[in-house]
Amino acid sequence: MLALKAEQYMKFIKEVHSEISILKKNERNVINIASSYTYNKNYLPQVLSSYLKNNNNVNFVVVTDESSALFKKVCDKEVDVGFVRGTYNANICQKKICTAKAYLVTKRHFSKEKLLHLRKIEYKCSEKTRITLDNWIENNLNNNTSIINAGYVDVALEYVYNNLGFTCCFLDDNYLNIYNLVLTPLLDEDGEYITRNTWFIYNPAKKLSNCTKNFINYIESNIIGYDESNMNF
Known part of the structure; x- marks a missing residue:
């Protein structure tokens, strides 16, 4: 008691x-x-x-x-x-x-064959975002390529500008593309934009x-x- x-x-x-x-x-x-x-x-x-x-x-x-x-x-x-x-x-x-769209980001236009040999530039993000982007890479490119971990997404974009490889990320509609990077929207199996x-x-x-x-x-x-x-x- x-x-x-x-x-x-x-x-x-x-x-x-x-x-x-x-x-x-x-x-x-x-x-x-x-x-x-x-x-x-x-x-x-x-x-x-x-x-x-x-x-x-x-x-x-x-x-x-x-x-x-x-x-x-x-x-x-x-x-x-x-x-x-x-x-x-x-x-x-x-x-x-x-809602933001996902993009493949490169320094310039590459053929798919050349994209397969570019380094993938990674950065810190949520597991959900990482799985979504890696699934697209796995289905469309080469997920076994060499990797650079840039820390943060804005730094990853700087790495792309300096010809260190490609990255995939979600970008808002008002993203200021000051380096004129090539932004290719990612599409799912049904041809719809991948969004977050x-x-x-x-x-x-x-x-x-x-x-x-x-x-x-x-x-x-x-x-x-x-x-x-x-x-x-």
């Missing part, structure tokens, strides 16, 4: 500490955001800048990782909201922001602060449904 009461008391204390932590967080107006590397680099600064024009008392903490890991953080209530690349399944709120969605996600089971709820309303009203190539902030 005493052990049971002690366990109940400890649970109560833990809940009290959790509530106090939430109250303190509300006072600081901190929003924890999980964002993929490419979304964080190319779009999130504009999103936050626009939001802060009318909400300048809000603080943000942004964490980046592979989208699969970020999705898990949202599911596990470790962060408040997330911007992830690729579609994952869980009982959380997911709102589609946009970008999602805004949050877990309704997590107790969210008022400033986080306000931020969610802003995203849903101003960002959701707008193509990235036409975003006006």
Whole structure:
């Protein structure tokens, strides 16, 4: 009996500490955001800048990782909201922001025979993205070619420009092709574009602060449904 009461008391204390932590967080107006590397680099600064024009008392903490890991953080209530690349399944709120196409990226036009002998330039990405792109390479090129791991996709594109090989990646419609690289859309077996969605996600089971709820309303009203190539902030 005493052990049971002690366990109940400890649970109560833990809940009290959790509530106090939430109250303190509300006072600081901190929003924890999980964002993929490419979304964080190319779009999130504009999103936050626009939001802060009318909400300048809000603080943000942004964490980046592979989208699969970020999705898990949202599911596990470790962060408040997330911007992830690729579609994952869980009982959380997911709102589609946009869709990007996949491309074979080369320095210049190559015959298929010559493509088979080019190095493949890889980079850090989610397992889902890697499987999608590698499946296309396996079915259309040579997946046993020599490899260079460039670290990140923007660096991989620099490697392509410097004649180190080819890469496959998803590019947004407003990608600035400053090096005039050859972008060949990847098609599936039915001749359809291979695409990847970008999602805004949050877990309704997590107790969210008022400033986080306000931020969610802003995203849903101003960002959701707008193509990235036409975003006006």
